[in-house]
Amino acid sequence: MKPIIYRIVLAGLGNVGSNLLTILYREKKSLQKRYGVNFCVVGVSELGGSAMDTNGLDLQLLLETLQSGKAVSELPQIGRPDMEAIDLIKQAQPDILLEATPVNLEHGQPGLDNVKIALKNGVHAVLANKGPIALAYNEFYLMSDLGAGWGINYDINFTSIYNLSFLPKLRFSACVAGSLPSINMGWRDLAGYHIQKMEAVFNGTTQYILRAMEKGRNYENALLDTQHRGIAEADPTLDVDGLDSAAKLVIVANAVLGQKTTLADIYIEGIRSLDNTVVKQALANKQRIVLICLAEYIDNQYQLSVKPTWLPINHPLSQITPDEMAIAYYTQDLERLFTASSEPGPEPAAAAMLRDMLDIIRSDMENIR
Amino acid sequence: MKPIIYRIVLAGLGNVGSNLLTILYREKKSLQKRYGVNFCVVGVSELGGSAMDTNGLDLQLLLETLQSGKAVSELPQIGRPDMEAIDLIKQAQPDILLEATPVNLEHGQPGLDNVKIALKNGVHAVLANKGPIALAYNEFYLMSDLGAGWGINYDINFTSIYNLSFLPKLRFSACVAGSLPSINMGWRDLAGYHIQKMEAVFNGTTQYILRAMEKGRNYENALLDTQHRGIAEADPTLDVDGLDSAAKLVIVANAVLGQKTTLADIYIEGIRSLDNTVVKQALANKQRIVLICLAEYIDNQYQLSVKPTWLPINHPLSQITPDEMAIAYYTQDLERLFTASSEPGPEPAAAAMLRDMLDIIRSDMENIR
Numbered sequence: 001m002k003p004i005i006y007r008i009v010l011a012g013l014g015n016v017g018s019n020l021l022t023i024l025y026r027e028k029k030s031l032q033k034r035y036g037v038n039f040c041v042v043g044v045s046e047l048g049g050s051a052m053d054t055n056g057l058d059l060q061l062l063l064e065t066l067q068s069g070k071a072v073s074e075l076p077q078i079g080r081p082d083m084e085a086i087d088l089i090k091q092a093q094p095d096i097l098l099e100a101t102p103v104n105l106e107h108g109q110p111g112l113d114n115v116k117i118a119l120k121n122g123v124h125a126v127l128a129n130k131g132p133i134a135l136a137y138n139e140f141y142l143m144s145d146l147g148a149g150w151g152i153n154y155d156i157n158f159t160s161i162y163n164l165s166f167l168p169k170l171r172f173s174a175c176v177a178g179s180l181p182s183i184n185m186g187w188r189d190l191a192g193y194h195i196q197k198m199e200a201v202f203n204g205t206t207q208y209i210l211r212a213m214e215k216g217r218n219y220e221n222a223l224l225d226t227q228h229r230g231i232a233e234a235d236p237t238l239d240v241d242g243l244d245s246a247a248k249l250v251i252v253a254n255a256v257l258g259q260k261t262t263l264a265d266i267y268i269e270g271i272r273s274l275d276n277t278v279v280k281q282a283l284a285n286k287q288r289i290v291l292i293c294l295a296e297y298i299d300n301q302y303q304l305s306v307k308p309t310w311l312p313i314n315h316p317l318s319q320i321t322p323d324e325m326a327i328a329y330y331t332q333d334l335e336r337l338f339t340a341s342s343e344p345g346p347e348p349a350a351a352a353m354l355r356d357m358l359d360i361i362r363s364d365m366e367n368i369r
Numbered sequence: 370m371k372p373i374i375y376r377i378v379l380a381g382l383g384n385v386g387s388n389l390l391t392i393l394y395r396e397k398k399s400l401q402k403r404y405g406v407n408f409c410v411v412g413v414s415e416l417g418g419s420a421m422d423t424n425g426l427d428l429q430l431l432l433e434t435l436q437s438g439k440a441v442s443e444l445p446q447i448g449r450p451d452m453e454a455i456d457l458i459k460q461a462q463p464d465i466l467l468e469a470t471p472v473n474l475e476h477g478q479p480g481l482d483n484v485k486i487a488l489k490n491g492v493h494a495v496l497a498n499k500g501p502i503a504l505a506y507n508e509f510y511l512m513s514d515l516g517a518g519w520g521i522n523y524d525i526n527f528t529s530i531y532n533l534s535f536l537p538k539l540r541f542s543a544c545v546a547g548s549l550p551s552i553n554m555g556w557r558d559l560a561g562y563h564i565q566k567m568e569a570v571f572n573g574t575t576q577y578i579l580r581a582m583e584k585g586r587n588y589e590n591a592l593l594d595t596q597h598r599g600i601a602e603a604d605p606t607l608d609v610d611g612l613d614s615a616a617k618l619v620i621v622a623n624a625v626l627g628q629k630t631t632l633a634d635i636y637i638e639g640i641r642s643l644d645n646t647v648v649k650q651a652l653a654n655k656q657r658i659v660l661i662c663l664a665e666y667i668d669n670q671y672q673l674s675v676k677p678t679w680l681p682i683n684h685p686l687s688q689i690t691p692d693e694m695a696i697a698y699y700t701q702d703l704e705r706l707f708t709a710s711s712e713p714g715p716e717p718a719a720a721a722m723l724r725d726m727l728d729i730i731r732s733d734m735e736n737i738r
Contacts, residue, residue, distance in 0.1 A: 192400065258403075319685075324705075333392065333720040336709075337710045342706075355562070
């Protein structure tokens with residue numbers, strides 16, 4: 001069989017975006033052999049401009065340019081100085097938009113507009129940037145396949161609003177703790193179950209800092225470490241004040257728990273005011289302080305919070321390594337489903353975008369048959 | 370929206386099958402509200418006969434009959450003494466066959482023929498019985514959607530063999546450790562990854578026995594416990610001699626690792642010859658003996674084994690509870706993805722069949738749009 005060609009635009013060339021390019025370059029042959037697919041990157045954009053070639057960009061050239069710290073928008077022929085992602089999407093007409101621009105939890109830009117433009121033009125979207133989906137789940141629900149069998153429990157009759165034979169697909173598994181399949185497990189592995197409780201460690205930076213503090217390091221030094229390793233958000237206050245965790249909880253609440261939720265609905269407490277003494281004191285009591293995202297079904301709705309929580313040392317969420325993020329779902333017929341994944345750097349989030357791309361293609365192929 | 374009606378035949382009314390009926394009865398309204406689906410059970414079969422009603426069987430009556438220990442095939446009107454599942458499938462013409470007959474790892478019957486008849490007639494199949502899929506993966510691959518984008522790495526051009534616009538769907542997530550999403554994670558969460566190693570605890574009976582032996586109980590008593598709780602196979606030699614684990618490893622090897630595998634390809638060692646002394650001795654050395662299913666990629670192929678293995682006490686597969694089964698995948702871009710699920714009885718396996726049914730329906734709906 002000839003490989004199917006998927007045309008890709010990647011918005012955002014930071015840690016996750018550039019790692020994804022590396023994977024697509026390295027795995028080109030393997031993806032063709034294993035999945036029968038050929039990804040043709042027709043455009044990439046970063047702050048300040050884009051590069052575009054409707055015949056496919058040279059990934060090796062792009063990676064070398066990024067490594068040397070130069071702007072891809074200044075490359076000869078393919079460089080498009082000042083061209084923003086929204087224009088790139090319109091001009092390059094990809095099959096899939098990959099959204100990996102920096103997170104903004106106030107207005108969601110530029111990612112929010114990128115995703116909207118894509119969906120409005122029938123372009124599938126895969127997000128690593130959690131801002132747009134945390135802020136605009138309801139809107140996306142109506143513009144994508146989320147409303148058609150994936151989104152759960154929302155009482156919206158989407159067919160009356162959009163009578164499309166083709167709905168663009170939206171995937172965002174990388175948005176809720178990188179490679180940890182938080183969303184996928186809720187959607188598929190727990191389909192039909194009643195989720196009574198969800199507790200999770202969704203933020204790598206705070207997890208790393210708290211563990212380092214147990215060993216006597218101070219807060220500031222531990223935070224610097226996470227920035228050097230590329231796991232902290234560009235703005236680390238999102239991590240340490242619990243907002244990054246809360247945004248992920250918003251996504252789980254909307255997409256998996258079926259409860260319309262915004263950031264304002266979540267009680268949020270960060271780790272900034274914790275000092276080493278308290279962290280060590282917990283350990284002396286065979287407990288551990290962990291920044292827990294919690295959803296508990298009480299009186300017919302989920303109570304949602306993010307806060308530093310004392311857990312017994314033998315609780316699965318205490319036992320994960322400093323590099324891991326983890327989630328535990330508790331349901332009626334399945335007491336507990338626990339998953340942990342190691343996220344020592346940005347590679348797992350990039351690989352999670354690839355799995356979402358393959359999921360979209362599989363689903364497309366089921367349509368074609 | 371009116372609910373979509375799916376007509377169901379259930380073969381096998383043992384622990385898993387009867388629990389599934391309970392869930393379908395209990396969740397009728399909820400499934401309609403959350404997923405827009407109405408399951409209409411048009412036939413059930415057990416050893417010795419069936420019950421059938423093309424307008425839908427009364428689940429409460431079936432459950433009461435099972436509870437009282439009577440045969441459903443002897444119920445007035447709907448009872449079909451001597452009617453086997455293959456005839457029931459042909460006559461009742463369901464949309465989905467649920468296969469939960471007892472496991473046989475030699476000839477796979479009666480499940481093997483049930484699944485074949487279903488697929489040949491364009492009927493989707495959801496399996497809890499691992500026999501058929503462990504013995505006939507290659508055959509099913511060509512008869513179902515496994516060959517069309519789900520099955521990985523097999524170099525078969527299915528379109529030249531089956532030029533069907535409709536391929537029946539085959540799901541078997543309950544076959545590899547009940548609710549533990551062993552197969553689903555490999556298919557979807559690790560799509561695009563290179564799996565370098567997989568290690569798992571796939572057998573609840575041996576897990577329970579080994580933990581009980583650590584506490585000084587003897588092998589025979591611990592085994593009896595598992596039989597009373599409905600987690601041991603009907604024939605417990607399959608559990609304790611490692612064959613049940615090996616069958617699950619065969620399924621993972623074929624379906625996830627993409628390596629054509631039969632039981633004969635696996636090195637198998639059970640726990641029957643272990644005595645308390647050794648188990649306790651491990652614990653004294655801060656280790657634990659666990660029956661591990663292992664797949665390791667060495668020299669371009671997976672080496673496969675099932676054997677009692679000494680693991681450090683802080684290894685995630687050592688830390689699971691006696692009721693849990695667990696799997697760890699190790700890949701290039703994602704160091705480790707670990708999952709554990711509690712399987713104290715047959716309910717989780719039954720619920721896993723339901724999630725597969727919903728997965729098929731979602732996929733059907735994508736075709737219809």
